[in-house]
Amino acid sequence: PKVIHLKDYQVPDYLIDETHLTFELYEDRSLVHAQLVMRRNPEAGAGLPPLQLHGQDLELISLALNDRQLGLGDYEVAEESLTLQPDAASFTLDSTVVIHPESNTALEGLYKSGSMFCTQCEAEGFRKITYYLDRPDVMSKFTTTVSAEKHAYPILLSNGNPIASGEEDDGRHWTTWEDPFKKPAYLFALVAGDLWCVEDSFTTMSGRDVALRIYVEPENIDKCQHAMDSLKKSMKWDEDAYGREYDLDIFMIVAVNDFNMGAMENKGLNIFNSSAVLARAETATDAAHQRVEAIVAHEYFHNWTGNRVTCRDWFQLSLKEGFTVFRDAQFSADMNSPTVKRVEDVSYLRTHQFAEDAGPMAHSVRPESFIEISNFYTLTVYEKGAEVVRMIQTLLGEEGFRKGSDLYFERHDGQAVTVDDFVKAMEDANGADLTQFKRWYSQAGTPRLSVSEQYDAAAKTYSLTFRQSCPPTPGQSEKLAFVIPVSMGLLDGQGNEIALRLQGEDASVGTTRVLAVDQPEQTFTFVGVSEQPLPSLLRGFSAPVKLEFPYSRDQLMFLMQHDSDGFNRWEAGQQLSVQVLQDMIGQHQRGEALQLDQRLVEALRSQLEDESLDQAMVAEMLSLPSEAYLTEISEVADVDAIHQAREFARQGISSALFDLFWKRYQANREISRQTPYVAQAEHFARRALQNIALSYLMLSGKPEVVAACVDQFEEADNMTERLTALAVLVNSGFEAERDKALASFAEHFKDNPLVMDQWFSVQAGNTQPGGLERVQQLMQHPAFTLKNPNKVRALIGAFANQNLVNYHRADGAGYRFLADQVIVLNKLNPQIASRLLAPLTRWRKYDAGRQGLMKAELERILASGELSSDVYEVVSKSLA
Ligand code: BAL
Ligand code: ZN
Structure with a gap:
């Protein structure tokens, strides 16, 4: 090829x-x-x-x-x-x-x-x-x-x-x-x-009326209102935030069931995967509602970032995708909780994009070459591309960024342009030089930033030394220094923010500031620091890097309590969890009894006890780092040790905090019972805490919890509560309750393909032994078909990406199964086949036995006959 x-x-x-x-x-x-x-x-x-x-x-x-x-x-x-x-x-x-x-x-x-x-x-x-x-x-x-x-x-x-x-x-x-x-x-x-349509209208900022229509198959006409509301909010937001007005007299969205992507921004006629349009309380979870809002916004925002100003060639894909993901993230942050949105995005990026950056398909945000462009609709082009745009905003400030985007639209309306044109507009509008910064577009890999500190009590100076490096990636062995914006602050012993003044400055400049780290090694010295401070680094995750600072567990607990930056409070909790879990992974590998550091339990207890905290953030704090993330940060991932350690920690947290979980669960469940479903941040937050509490509580196996779970499953008026109850039952040992719930769910929702996708996913994610056989059995279910991408993702994709202990079975049966599906899909739908392959491409992460088994399956695919360019590119690069 x-x-x-x-x-x-x-x-x-x-x-x-x-x-x-x-x-x-x-x-x-x-x-x-x-x-x-x-x-x-x-x-x-x-x-x-x-x-x-x-x-x-x-x-x-x-x-x-x-x-x-x-x-x-x-x-x-x-x-x-x-x-x-x-x-x-x-x-x-x-x-x-x-x-x-x-x-x-x-x-x-x-x-x-x-x-x-x-x-x-x-x-x-x-x-x-x-x-x-x-x-x-x-x-x-x-x-x-x-x-x-x-x-x-x-x-x-x-x-x-x-x-x-x-x-x-x-x-x-x-x-x-x-x-x-x-x-x-x-x-x-x-x-x-x-098709039937739901119709509405929007009056633009210059007073033009635009007809809005969402077309769906007749049975879905009752599931369009949330998308319509999201569309109107997006249109208004783009006027307010970017000064961008819609330009045609009509804007249409059509929902289709068989669709490779989430949605597509065709001019005036967006075509959507039905999973990204249809949402109502009874059939779609809170996460699905938020996804619909975000994707409707994303596609709408493309009207300017993608359509009015488009890409010169496909190497510039991130010009429209990175910028538009950044815009939809800003929008979602404004519509809901900004900190929760940032936590979700960063978790996703660090788990999945960092893995891509460390794997055989690693490429820069603006790739240098491709065989099949469909393979480059990646986390790197989208999510890392959005982080790069975010860093430009961090460096230029919000006003400067807006001046840059205004100039970009004014200069390039009606043109097909490049990433260079975008950056040039940002530079010209601000008198800035982003030459070195542009390495983020051309160098692949996740930079490491290790930080050390030095406090001089006599001189009252505090220095932070940053050392950056970036591992080699395919075709790029040497990397030059990036410009890394590090948003940071310093905390005193009481947890107060210290005014920040760098050596050479006349006065302090606030308590959070951005240090532009642009050398391989660089020291910043703060003056007038009268006690040893604790640094809060990379606030809001100001750059997509792996930051290393030798925090002790007590310091992390202190940051969890006191950091003024909500994102970094969560981050401190994650780092604490990672340290604790990594200890336990080591214990498992050495054959020792697992010991859960009680400091983690106490840190989570204080979160649960404090009813003044945002419940969504408490739920995020209680979510231990996923097995996929623990895999990503391992040199060699020990699948079984990771699973055992994480489950042991969950069990320990469940026992120690049972009473608190039960109290918060019951209080929130009671409100849920009495409140009609609303798709808004505070309601999402209440249900998020309720549901994570339920998942911990069920580990106790206590009859009153099982009864509450069954009750929530049967009585809930919304899919968020019902599906969580189902998932918790499926992962429990209560077989009778589980089987009954699965059967009644399937019977009730058999005519709703999107809900059946969730039924498949919940079972695909069941980590109890026998996962592969269950998935193979489910492929025989009448609602399953390989011809529908949503079904493939819901069952096979969920199994291989989320059910790591079962997929990585030591005998390689999970790999063989995935390769078999890829070989069939290669002929039916090459794009989906190539996406499904990703979990096989990460073979270097595992032990020698698994490496051999995974490589053998990649080789089997390569030898299986005529390969699409999509599958050929991924397989051949993975084996190179
Ligand atoms: N342009 C492909 C779908 C999307 O990113 O909106
Ligand atoms: Zn897009």
């Missing part, structure tokens, strides 16, 4: 000013007519080179250049292209192709999800629809006519505004849509189906 390099980028030879498409949709095939109004790109040089259009799996029926029908000798069709010779600098090309959406299981291009037609074109799916210059720097005005049988497909949608429609004699009808904004083909969308 061909490797594509950023350094080889060239401007397109030709441009497409107008794109006129007509789709004739039928059950056994579809016809696509494309009229492209084209011209030579003046920036590409002189002469008329051959025109090479992208195209894949297309059956060409006819081709005409300026109305002249072309014959076989006039063009050349290859597996992924069509080449012809234009005879003038401007011309019109007409083509007709036949495609087969009805048998498209890759869910890329035009395909059928259930009974509806829909599209997914990012990154390179449009070439499966028609011959085109399928690259983001070719932007065109689109007009699209969709024709289909009227009874089965009453709704016909595309981008922009509807401008004409009509009926034909044979029971078919058609609608024409016109998008006034130039766009790359990856933002094209089409939907045809029997």
Whole structure:
């Protein structure tokens, strides 16, 4: 397979000013007519080179250049292209192709999800629809006519505004849509189906009325309100926070069941995985409600960061994704609790993105090369990319950042640009130099930042010395120093913040400040420090690095109590938990009896006792670091020791704090009983504490707890409480209660695929022995199918990523199972196959026996026949 390099980028030879498409949709095939109004790109040089259009799996029926029908000798069709010779600098090309959406299981291009037609074109799916210059720097005005049988497909949608429609004699009808904004083909969308819609409107800041519509299958019409509310909040927020107004007269969201990603920001016609739209109390958890709000916002924000200003090429993907994830995180922080949001994001980043950065697929935020771009919709491009944007904001300040984003939109509206253009706007608006900072875009790997301190009582000076390094990653053995913004403060012995004054400064500058660490080794000295302080470092996780400071457990407990930064109070608790758990992992490995350090128990007790604390943060504090995170921070991960140590700690915490858990549980459960479901932060917080308390309480096995759990399962009016009760029962030894709950849940929700996904996931995550056999059995369930990505993720993905003791069974059966599924999915849906592979690629983390078994499965996949470029790239890089 061909490797594509950023350094080889060239401007397109030709441009497409107008794109006129007509789709004739039928059950056994579809016809696509494309009229492209084209011209030579003046920036590409002189002469008329051959025109090479992208195209894949297309059956060409006819081709005409300026109305002249072309014959076989006039063009050349290859597996992924069509080449012809234009005879003038401007011309019109007409083509007709036949495609087969009805048998498209890759869910890329035009395909059928259930009974509806829909599209997914990012990154390179449009070439499966028609011959085109399928690259983001070719932007065109689109007009699209969709024709289909009227009874089965009453709704016909595309981008922009509807401008004409009509009926034909044979029971078919058609609608024409016109998008006034130039766009790359990856933002094209089409939907045809029997859909209902929820309608609302939004008045923009300049007073324009925008119609808002969410289209769903009729049975889901009662699950759209939360997404609609989220959309209106997003539209308002983007006006307030970034001065960005919506630009079309209509904004549509369509929910589809079979979708590879979460959602897609097609201009004016967002297409969503139904899991990212549908939410109501009875069927969706609090987490699902928050996910819907975040994804609706994310896709809406793309209208400016992605659509109005798009990417020049796919190496720049983080230009739109990193920035948009940063924007949706700001939005979610504003709508809910900022500290909880930050804790969740950082936990996710440190567990999963840090693992990616340390694995065989490690790449920089702006990758240098790829085989298959679909493999680069990664945690690094998205989440680390968002952290990089956050660091720019931290360095420039909120006002400076806003000046930079205003300049970026003003300069580049309607253009396809690069990460360099984004950073340049930030620099120019602020008179800043971000040259060294840009290494965050080009160097892969997670930097380590080790910090040491020195206090001089006589001189009243306190120094912090930072040493940064970054481990080698594929293709990058040596790294240069990053610019690492370290937000920090100092605490005195009473836990008060000390005013911060660096040597050479005339006066102190607040109690939290940002140190820009930009050398391999660098010392900052504070003056006027009259007692040995305790540093609070990397407040709010101001940079995506692994920070090392030799805190004692007592110091961590002190920070948990006193740090003014809420994120760092949580972080101190996490570090304390990690130290305690790592001790216990060592004890298990040495064959010693496990000992739980009671300081952790006492630290958690004080959290639970203090009813003035934010309950969501107490719930976060009580959540021990996950097995996946403990794996990530291990040199060699001992799966069994990690599991045993963590379970032992949970059991010890449960026994020691039973009464407190029970009290808080009962109080919150009582409020839940009496309060109708509300999807708001304080209600999320109450249920979060209630549910984590229940999960600890059930470890006691006491009959009153089991009864309360069953009661919560049966009586709750919302999925958050019901699903937690189910999960807790599933992981317990109470087989009769468990089986009854699983059966009644499945019976009740059998017609709701999204709820059945949760039923599969809960069972996939059951860490008791026999996990693999249970998953294999569940694959036979009538509600399961490999053709639906949500099902694959819910059952197989959840098993391999979350049920680590079962997946990593010492005999390798878990690996064999995963490889078998990848081999099947490679043919059905390469994108999903390649994603599913990730847990096999991390073989270097494990003991020699498991390494051998995992590698053998990767080799088996490689030898299994014709591999998609998606799977080939991940497998071959993992074995390199
Ligand atoms: N652009 C692909 C889906 C998303 O990131 O919004
Ligand atoms: Zn996005």
